[in-house]
Amino acid sequence: MPELPEVETIRRELAPFIVGRRIKTLSIDWPPVVRHKPGQELHQYIQDKSITRLRRRGKYLIFELEDKGLLVFHMGMTGSLILGKAASEPPQYTRARLILDNGNQVFFRDPRKFGHLMLLGDIEELEARLGPEPLEDDFTPSLLATLLSHRRAPIKAVLTDQHLIAGLGNMYADESLFLAGIHPSRPANSLLPAEVDSLHSAIRRTLQESIKHKGATVSTYLRPDGKPGQAQEGFHVAHRKGEPCPRCGGSIQRLSIRDRGSYFCPHCQL
DNA sequence: CCCGGAACCTGAAGGC
């Protein structure tokens, strides 16, 4: 599912084709995909604007437009941005498309309709609901310790809360907890300082490794060229119920936490 | 503020 590494991969691979290009039209194939307060002026505002920069914040992909204005995409669970020619047929489940001035087209494909796009005036509208970027320098072990210290909920649930840390989802929370040797059900504020340190570096390692392998394709995620990522091949526990733990050889278990599958090794994660 | 559960959504996969 698109989490930080997948969105970052889309950003990197799409940027060379769209930064500096002008938007000819934005067409909407499934109207509820647009989710922001006003509504109508979207097409007019976007028309003929050039894209000055492509950014990422958490799981959000941000098209910066000339003269202010941000076109923001969220991939939900199954969203992809696929690059094609202006004349090509839209892939199945296309919810919106962006036609550019260089004969290219960007398709927003999303079978499960959890993804959306919105026009924002300012980045602050996103900042207000997002915690720190886990790969930036300001995400330190002591900051993580502070964030966790007020939470009694299971560490697995806390790690996927975007208000606390921006970009971690179900798969990478599981992978990080495995690398740190921490059981997903542990109350977040029960972690010892050494465990917080180890979790901090596990989160960074997991995300960096996945970006290196261009994200994980476990169901429908595809890169802009239509190819899958490879990060799932390196997963230790995520989506590997019943397979042997790479560290101890024991069987990986699945547990439901907050209605989300949590994969872990009961022998290595305490 | 914190917590946990429901709802949204639809295709794939597994069980019988």
Next chain:
DNA sequence: TGCCTTCAGGTTCCGG
């Protein structure tokens, strides 16, 4: 072969 259930999970909303 076909039907039914489970799984997948990011976000928002709501009640305690």
